[in-house]
Amino acid sequence: MQALVVPTATTHTLRALQWQERPMPAVGRDDVLIKTQAVGLNPVDYKLVTEPHPQWHYPHVLGLDVAGIVEAVGANVTDFHPGQRVCGHDNLANDGCFAEYVSFPAAALAPIPSTVSFETAAASLCAGLTAYQAIHRKANLAAVQTVLIHAGAGGVGSMAIQLAQAAGKTVYTTVSAHKQAFVARLHPAAQIDYRQEDVTTRLTELTHGQGVDLIVNSIGHPEADLPRLAYNGQLVCILAAPEHFPTEQPVTISRIDLGGAHRSKNPAQVADLGRMTRSLLQLVADQKVDPLISQVLTRDDLVTGLSQLQADQVVGKLVVNFD
Template identity: 30%
Template sequence: MKAAQIQKYAKSLDVQINEIPKPEPTANEVLIQVKYAAVNPLDLMNIDGSVKLIQSYSMPLTLGNEVSGVVAAVGAQVSRFHVGDQVYSRLPLNKIGGFAEYVAVDQAAIWFIPQHLSLKQAAAVPLTGLTAYQGLTEELQIKPGQTLFIPGGSGSFGQMAVPLAKQMGINVIVSGNALAKARIMALGATRYLDYRKEDFWTVLDPVDAIIDTRGAKALPLEMGVLKPGGRLLSLIAGPNKQFAVARNLPFWKTLLFGLAGYRFDRLARQHHSLYRFILVRADGRQLQQITSIVETNHIVPAIDARVFDLDHINDALQLVAHGRLTGKVVVAL
């Protein structure tokens, strides 16, 4: 079968299409014939080795973290899923490989796609949905009635995080471009700031929690609108000591992440708040809950109009790295 692979970590995008054996599912795995694979910034980080201290891989590495497809075979101990079922998954961190014609996935990491979505649309849900769900419930521990701010939340992450937060009874404020305002408000945001016209740090009252989508340079301004005791979760700024401790990482990694994240923790202490970082994990039970919310709210993720095939995976990656997107980028297999 065809698969998109790298031979080593590198800063350049030089992904190769290779012929590799079709995987055989183990007793607890489902073999998925991949129909669509979503392309995410995480895939770029897998290429350049940005997350190798958190999750390292042997080479060659088949890339791809998020898929939708059809069950082609099931292991001996799989009873919930059957051949022909349409399913999707954020693949387990230690066994990615969605940029391939087939992928074998532990049954605990998949669920049935939402009934109203096509396989193409469904490919955009698992990773962002689980990031939002785990971020809200585990890292931020935000409660009904509290206020969440998502600066730069008008893209693919916001389109999942806003309705999930609304379902949990959370007030959501988003900043982004004017073109996305109507769509994000329709998903349940209580307030929308046009970043070209309003500086959030001058107009917002203190909020209970923030999900940072912009990175380290934005943290000082974002921390400035947090209530004392509030939490900021970054999707991209980087891990800290708490991240390592919570995951029982080895002492040397805990020390290293503690040093790397010291400036974030120090900034948080100055604002009497807490800093958190997330690298989302696979979880089929959580994906089941997300699917229910997606169906109840009839959420339809935006998909970028430019759909690629596997032979043009480098073009898709370049678009995610440098392009202006109108939704999640997907690869059709």
């Protein structure tokens, strides 16, 4: 089969990636063999080229988000069958899904609803599941009324805005001026141009001095968010968490490592990836969440798409059609 690979341990640039003929992946007793139909492109894909995972063997197949058709199932798999449409977010320590076929742990897979295309399913995974985990796993929404989502034009940010709104919350977001037209279609309560406005001052105005109940931070520098939180506020960090826990205010701080569920060796956490994917895809099918695909590329343009992501030239989601 053809696959896009990092050929050697010294390969650290996108231009050095290669399409190679690779052996068909082995299918374990708890795995599903998928014929790839579409893959989602994510910033983590190009970041892993420059900073590879230490467990990789070379040539290493890239790619984390796949949607396709079940080709075969392992001996222990009862939830899926050949011909079924499925999708999932893979383990970055293993060979990935930028290939014609991929072997995938069945527990982390979800069926694709009939009204959802392969492209939409693939586009919903990494960013969508990160946002879903932030809103529906890490945060306690019971006392949350207001939410700040950083980087509302990004993959995680745009999905988190929609998920928080679907949960009935008032959502504010930070976004640069030239991306505000894109975010406006999501109808947040306010867009804060972080390059021109003081975010803390603006949030103080919007919340009448109370601060926001929940902040989802996908940009780093989490210490800056601590004074923006309301009493008993919650901060969910996609990247680093604050180095020092504040003792002067009662807040909750959480950190996300979505793919770490695979590497945890905890079957319950791997299975929760599958449950979250099912729930997220149902929201997509119900038209409550949209991954906002900006372009569907061909296989020949996959590396070009990664280069566009690396150069911060993409608003919305890039998907590659393998069919």
